[in-house]
Amino acid sequence: SLTSAVAMASMTAPRLPFLAARTCSAAAAFSSLSSSPLQCCPVKRTSATNTNSAPLLSASRPGAPAADGVGSADLNRLRASAMPVADSPLPTYTDPHELPRPLTGADLMESGGEGLKVAYQGFPGAYSESAAKKAYPHCQTVPCEHFDTAFQAVENCTVDRAVLPLENTLGGSIHRNYDLLLRHELHIVGDVRLAVRHCLLANRGVKIGDLRSVMSHPQALAQCEHTLTELGIEQRQAVDDTAGAAKLVTEQMLQDTGAVASSLAAELYGLDILAENIQDEKENVTRFMMLAREPIVPQVDKPFKTSIVFPLEDWKPAQLLKALAVFALRDINLTKIESRPHKKRPFRVADDTFSTPVKYFNYLFYVDLEASMADPKTRKALGNLEEFAPFVRVLGSYPTDVSEV
Numbered sequence: 001s002l003t004s005a006v007a008m009a010s011m012t013a014p015r016l017p018f019l020a021a022r023t024c025s026a027a028a029a030f031s032s033l034s035s036s037p038l039q040c041c042p043v044k045r046t047s048a049t050n051t052n053s054a055p056l057l058s059a060s061r062p063g064a065p066a067a068d069g070v071g072s073a074d075l076n077r078l079r080a081s082a083m084p085v086a087d088s089p090l091p092t093y094t095d096p097h098e099l100p101r102p103l104t105g106a107d108l109m110e111s112g113g114e115g116l117k118v119a120y121q122g123f124p125g126a127y128s129e130s131a132a133k134k135a136y137p138h139c140q141t142v143p144c145e146h147f148d149t150a151f152q153a154v155e156n157c158t159v160d161r162a163v164l165p166l167e168n169t170l171g172g173s174i175h176r177n178y179d180l181l182l183r184h185e186l187h188i189v190g191d192v193r194l195a196v197r198h199c200l201l202a203n204r205g206v207k208i209g210d211l212r213s214v215m216s217h218p219q220a221l222a223q224c225e226h227t228l229t230e231l232g233i234e235q236r237q238a239v240d241d242t243a244g245a246a247k248l249v250t251e252q253m254l255q256d257t258g259a260v261a262s263s264l265a266a267e268l269y270g271l272d273i274l275a276e277n278i279q280d281e282k283e284n285v286t287r288f289m290m291l292a293r294e295p296i297v298p299q300v301d302k303p304f305k306t307s308i309v310f311p312l313e314d315w316k317p318a319q320l321l322k323a324l325a326v327f328a329l330r331d332i333n334l335t336k337i338e339s340r341p342h343k344k345r346p347f348r349v350a351d352d353t354f355s356t357p358v359k360y361f362n363y364l365f366y367v368d369l370e371a372s373m374a375d376p377k378t379r380k381a382l383g384n385l386e387e388f389a390p391f392v393r394v395l396g397s398y399p400t401d402v403s404e405v
Contacts, residue, residue: 044112045215117159135288186292201249217239250271304373305398307397373394
């Protein structure tokens with residue numbers, strides 16, 4: 001019977017050790033792990049209890065047998081309370097293959113982003129715009145002045161997604177975005193890797209020997225430090241964006257200042273390319289995260305990565321080792337660990353072994369797992385981790401970019 005099926009499903013459904021029991025979809029269950037997302041776009045939801053319809057599990061008739069411990073329904077009462085249904089014909093299908101197929105998370109990830117508005121930080125021609133186009137080839141890109149602006153644009157439904165940098169093979173992590181991940185209630189739904197090929201740009205007619213300074217994003221300047229010095233350019237000017245630097249050189253018609261930016265920026269702003277691939281190391285790759293208001297449903301049929309953040313409260317010897325051991329014991333590989341200051345609790349007091357208490361800096365730990373939240377051992381590991389951490393927040397469980405850079 002329907003009631004028996006419901007009872008059986010509730011008995012066999014997997015329970016996460018750190019989630020309260022409740023009926024929810026797979027996406028909603030995953031969302032609860034990563035804390036409730038900010039509801040920017042109100043969605044009308046039907047109540048789980050409809051006062052106009054008869055309860056499905058009504059009291060059984062006196063003397064009626066009970067099946068599997070659940071009372072049988074009063075059919076007469078159900079018929080009497082049934083709501084009227086509009087007299088509309090049901091769709092008919094002559095071929096079973098014509099039946100509509102439910103939309104899956106894979107469909108959303110593999111689509112080209114038609115109709116999506118995707119935010120990125122910087123001016124048109126920025127590397128982030130190229131990453132957004134690689135992630136969603138047919139999207140409409142929306143430039144944002146700051147990283148925080150892109151986060152807010154997704155939260156308040158101005159855009160559908162954001163593509164923002166997380167780490168670079170030469171410059172390391174973009175710490176600002178790690179901090180913003182904890183401040184905002186967004187979810188990582190994918191990542192994309194982009195090969196960064198820096199160019200030295202200048203106005204038409206300007207030669208390398210004419211340049212006394214160069215402007216660009218601090219990360220780009222750091223990635224080209226030795227090459228720029230060898231070219232005889234000593235002065236550096238840091239700006240918010242590589243494409244923004246190219247835009248300034250053009251607008252101010254600078255003759256002694258160049259820009260480090262992409263070849264696309266040179267094309268957009270009418271600049272000459274004086275030198276290509278000027279990064280100090282030729283393998284220069286940036287990993288970008290794809291952000292959305294809602295998480296995707298994790299899978300196990302393709303490579304997935306799960307990103308989490310947690311603090312440690314009781315600092316005893318080897319406490320971090322014990323926390324990370326929950327993954328080693330289950331053969332879950334860690335691909336990244338990043339520590340950031342715990343701004344809400346910046347200090348921790350060491351054991352009072354000295355007359356004067358010693359204060360140490362306190363940290364949050366961002367960890368990437370080579371695992372999917374759809375795998376039971378991943379959920380068990382995070383449940384085990386909560387024994388050591390005051391909280392564990394899942395930032396996202398998403399497909400890994402395995403495409404060629």
